[in-house]
Amino acid sequence: DIQMTQSPSTLSASVGDRVTITCRASQSISTGLAWYQQKPGKAPDLLIYDVSSLKPGVPPRFSGSGSGTDFTLTISSLQPDDFATYYCQQYNTYSWTFGQGTKVDIK
Amino acid sequence: EVQLLESGGGLGQPGGSLRLACAASGFTFRTYAMNWVRQVPGKGLEWVSGISGYGTTTYYADSVKGRFTISRDNSRNTVHLQMNSLRAEDTAIYYCAKDSLMNFPHYFDSWGQGTLVTVSS
Numbered sequence A: 001d002i003q004m005t006q007s008p009s010t011l012s013a014s015v016g017d018r019v020t021i022t023c024r025a026s027q028s029i030s031t032g033l034a035w036y037q038q039k040p041g042k043a044p045d046l047l048i049y050d051v052s053s054l055k056p057g058v059p060p061r062f063s064g065s066g067s068g069t070d071f072t073l074t075i076s077s078l079q080p081d082d083f084a085t086y087y088c089q090q091y092n093t094y095s096w097t098f099g100q101g102t103k104v105d106i107k
Numbered sequence B: 001e002v003q004l005l006e007s008g009g010g011l012g013q014p015g016g017s018l019r020l021a022c023a024a025s026g027f028t029f030r031t032y033a034m035n036w037v038r039q040v041p042g043k044g045l046e047w048v049s050g051i052s053g054y055g056t057t058t059y060y061a062d063s064v065k066g067r068f069t070i071s072r073d074n075s076r077n078t079v080h081l082q083m084n085s086l087r088a089e090d091t092a093i094y095y096c097a098k099d100s101l102m103n104f105p106h107y108f109d110s111w112g113q114g115t116l117v118t119v120s121s
Helices: none
Strands: A004-007 A010-013 A019-025 A033-038 A045-049 A062-067 A070-075 A085-093 A095-098 A102-106 B003-007 B010-012 B018-025 B034-039 B045-051 B058-060 B068-073 B078-083 B092-099 B108-111 B115-119
Touching: A004 A085, A010 A019, A019 A033, A019 A085, A019 A102, A033 A062, A045 A062, A045 B108, A070 A085, A085 B045, A095 B045, B003 B092, B018 B034, B018 B092, B018 B115, B034 B068, B034 B078, B034 B108, B045 B068, B045 B078, B045 B092, B058 B068
Parallel strands: A010 A102, B010 B115
Antiparallel strands: A004 A019, A019 A070, A033 A045, A033 A085, A062 A070, A085 A095, A085 A102, B003 B018, B018 B078, B034 B045, B034 B092, B045 B058, B068 B078, B092 B108, B092 B115
């Protein structure tokens, strides 16, 4: 199976900060990469699919980039509602795996 | 509006069985694959199983293959997960997740609220 490794595991930031989370695949996944946001006690919520396409309704401060094995989720100006855990997920092959998550908390 | 409502969670015995259900509404059910994703409380996400829109193809994580069975009833807009030979490591919140495509799992654009399965004697 393809392994997905996110970094960092935890990120402390302030409102207004630019935040970057990385996700590395153990082998090339082309553009089969999605990002999810999960808040405590809630189900995950799709943010981005196909590396860089925003789900309708997701604020444009979220963006995704990358290809092959290295991918990035960027929040251009962190808002109070963005403190959460973020997961990447690959869907390039007939196995569907998530990264271990990155918790974004208040500095 | 897409709605997914899971049920059937609870306490299961090691070696026993549980059957989860997910009732879907707000979209043309038969035209999307459906999935189950689980999460140990406080831990990460693990995809468990998926089923194509017409139910002809199923997919399983190695950790549940041979023990869990996914099925769907397109006349009732429901998807099930039959969980047999339960193990302590199956303890998790189980989420029903709508896929973005019909034929095989892809990415998951809507999720239910989850149902907690606890395996313990």
